[in-house]
Amino acid sequence: xxxxxxxxxxxxxxxxxxxxxxxxxxxxxxxxxxxxxxxxxxxxxxxxxxxxxxxxxxxxxxxxxxxxxxxxxxxxxxxxxxxxxxxxxxxxxxxxxxxxxxxxxxxxxxxxxxxxxxxxxxxxxxxxxxxxxxxxxxxxxxxxxxxxxxxxxxxxxxxxxxxxxxxxxxxxxxxxxxxxxxxxxxxxxxxxxxxxxxxxxxxxxxxxxxxxxxxxxxxxxxxxxxxxxxxxxxxxxxxxxxxxxxxxxxxxxxxxxxxx
Amino acid sequence: xxxxxxxxxxxxxxxxxxxxxxxxxxxxxxxxxxxxxxxxxxxxxxxxxxxxxxxxxxxxxxxxxxxxxxxxxxxxxxxxxxxxxxxxxxxxxxxxxxxxxxxxxxxxxxxxxxxxxxxxxxxxxxxxxxxxxxxxxxxxxxxxxxxxxxxxxxxxxxxxxxxxxxxxxxxxxxxxxxxxxxxxxxxxxxxxxxxxxxxxxxxxxxxxxxxxxxxxxxxxxxxxxxxxxxxxxxxxxxxxxxxxxxxxxxxxxxxxxxxxxxxxxxxxxxxxxxxxxxxxxxxxxxxxxxxxxxxxxxxxxxx
Ligand SMILES: Cc1cc2nc3c(=O)[nH]c(=O)nc-3n(C[C@H](O)[C@H](O)[C@H](O)COP(=O)(O)OP(=O)(O)OC[C@H]3O[C@@H](n4cnc5c(N)ncnc54)[C@H](O)[C@@H]3O)c2cc1C
Ligand SMILES: Cc1cc2nc3c(=O)[nH]c(=O)nc-3n(C[C@H](O)[C@H](O)[C@H](O)COP(=O)(O)O)c2cc1C
Ligand code: FES
Numbered sequence: 059x060x061x062x063x064x065x066x067x068x069x070x071x072x073x074x075x076x077x078x079x080x081x082x083x084x085x086x087x088x089x090x091x092x093x094x095x096x097x098x099x100x101x102x103x104x105x106x107x108x109x110x111x112x113x114x115x116x117x118x119x120x121x122x123x124x125x126x127x128x129x130x131x132x133x134x135x136x137x138x139x140x141x142x143x144x145x146x147x148x149x150x151x152x153x154x155x156x157x158x159x160x161x162x163x164x165x166x167x168x169x170x171x172x173x174x175x176x177x178x179x180x181x182x183x184x185x186x187x188x189x190x191x192x193x194x195x196x197x198x199x200x201x202x203x204x205x206x207x208x209x210x211x212x213x214x215x216x217x218x219x220x221x222x223x224x225x226x227x228x229x230x231x232x233x234x235x236x237x238x239x240x241x242x243x244x245x246x247x248x249x250x251x252x253x254x255x256x257x258x259x260x261x262x263x264x265x266x267x268x269x270x271x272x273x274x275x276x277x278x279x280x281x282x283x284x285x286x287x288x289x290x291x292x293x294x295x296x297x298x299x300x301x302x303x304x305x306x307x308x309x310x311x312x313x314x315x316x317x318x
Numbered sequence: 319x320x321x322x323x324x325x326x327x328x329x330x331x332x333x334x335x336x337x338x339x340x341x342x343x344x345x346x347x348x349x350x351x352x353x354x355x356x357x358x359x360x361x362x363x364x365x366x367x368x369x370x371x372x373x374x375x376x377x378x379x380x381x382x383x384x385x386x387x388x389x390x391x392x393x394x395x396x397x398x399x400x401x402x403x404x405x406x407x408x409x410x411x412x413x414x415x416x417x418x419x420x421x422x423x424x425x426x427x428x429x430x431x432x433x434x435x436x437x438x439x440x441x442x443x444x445x446x447x448x449x450x451x452x453x454x455x456x457x458x459x460x461x462x463x464x465x466x467x468x469x470x471x472x473x474x475x476x477x478x479x480x481x482x483x484x485x486x487x488x489x490x491x492x493x494x495x496x497x498x499x500x501x502x503x504x505x506x507x508x509x510x511x512x513x514x515x516x517x518x519x520x521x522x523x524x525x526x527x528x529x530x531x532x533x534x535x536x537x538x539x540x541x542x543x544x545x546x547x548x549x550x551x552x553x554x555x556x557x558x559x560x561x562x563x564x565x566x567x568x569x570x571x572x573x574x575x576x577x578x579x580x581x582x583x584x585x586x587x588x589x590x591x592x593x594x595x596x597x598x599x600x601x602x603x604x605x606x607x608x609x610x611x612x613x614x615x616x617x618x619x620x621x
Binding site for chain 2: 061062064102106107108109110111134154274275276277278279280281282283284285286287288296297298299300301306
């Protein structure tokens, strides 16, 4: 059984990448040692009025140091993520992880892969790009301003799409794939639902194996409360209906397996 | 020091249980909690057949708590008996199975199945809507509560706990009805019906529109109701609603609860149950309390 831990983590560094987008390194010990790309951690606020965890994907994993990197968006005023963004080196935060299944690395081994990220779905693609052993085409879509692009450039063939056309292909990630005539035998994707829905359709048309990372509101983060389900084709292991748990059975699913 | 409490002849090693629906059947929490250290594990509501539950989003955060509309998703009694009971039997703790249904027949079918199983008690969740009564919850009508309790008691073959909904005008009336129907114990409170609107999206925070509010925010209401019910009936009361610390649990015990359950707190502190149990022992040491039972309901004596 995979090991999970709830612990206090010290913040190693925090940096603002863009207005509203922050990058935080955490000293997470055993959580980092167990983690694989595509997994996430639950981050808890210190504010007793905000009790539920904020699930945030792992952007980088440094097993040697026991460090984890998360890159996250502040969603608004007085939110939990805003509180995280004000934390500085040396502050501590409660976290639990590593949670979820992660991206299957074996499935992509030696193959030609698309790693697709959109918006705040971009961060988990970085650790995947570092660990995946195959031909990597990294296709990242942003509304306007970009983040993590230099890191992506160092870990594969990098393609960029922006909605406003300020950099790379004007349009979305699929426009970038078409404009550059890219092909692949496997897709890994994380991003907003409309993007995942379009990629699912694309993968089905082209008959490419496609893994998507899903999002849902969470309470326990470990598969007990049944808050975070998504509609699945297969019967789920818990209730034997068609409700897979994003926190435990996911967040990564075969695109053919889930309704997006 | 003696932390044991007895409910309907079932002796618990300590008064701390899990609140139904917040702990699954214990498997997921096994990595964080030694189940042997709990007074009892109360499992997620189980029905006669699998229930799909509600659409998502099923939960939302509220100030100091949460709101849920999971919709009682569960695998049905067959899978539950084959998988969850044998899992829990490995531990030295009491097993209390929470039962849900849409009609008396559905409840009775589950209770009958459970009557042969190696479990210690059943907890009947009467906050479910009754399809035969315009979807009013069973627990909102004293007459229905008494009748359902009596029907269940007849076939259960083991102690039954009726779990009361707080969404009523006078909870003591419902408590008395359950006692009159033959309930061996009462547990309360279930969640308080609430609503939250996401003003940015201009829609309800949970897809079901309404949800049950739980967590620290509801604790004063829960303590008040436990106090009222404990003073209205003779059967033991299990208190819950916002318990996160030993002090919270002790409030309920001093107000009249024989045992307590920890719910929402498990979500942000998976070891909450153990910390509550340990904290109660510390309190007993500090206040030189020999037997936990000495504390039950004594707030009255100090009034
Ligand atoms: C598996 C997974 C991985 C994620 N990875 C990242 C990431 O790497 N970077 C990033 O910026 N965001 C990520 N998210 C989204 C992130 O969890 C939410 O943006 C965040 O929880 C919002 O919290 P808040 O304090 O800003 O908002 P608040 O409004 O204070 O949140 C209120 C409640 O709603 C929940 N909530 C609100 N939006 C979401 C959402 N989109 N998904 C799940 N719960 C939500 C919060 O967790 C909290 O319980 C991920 C979500 C999931 C499910
Ligand atoms: C996510 C969730 C699921 C629940 N499921 C059930 C259930 O299946 N049956 C039941 O009787 N009560 C259920 N409850 C109610 C709890 O058992 C408890 O009565 C209530 O949440 C108050 O306690 P708390 O504030 O400690 O959570 C659920 C509560 C939550 C938050
Ligand atoms: S968050 Fe509780 S089951 Fe996924």
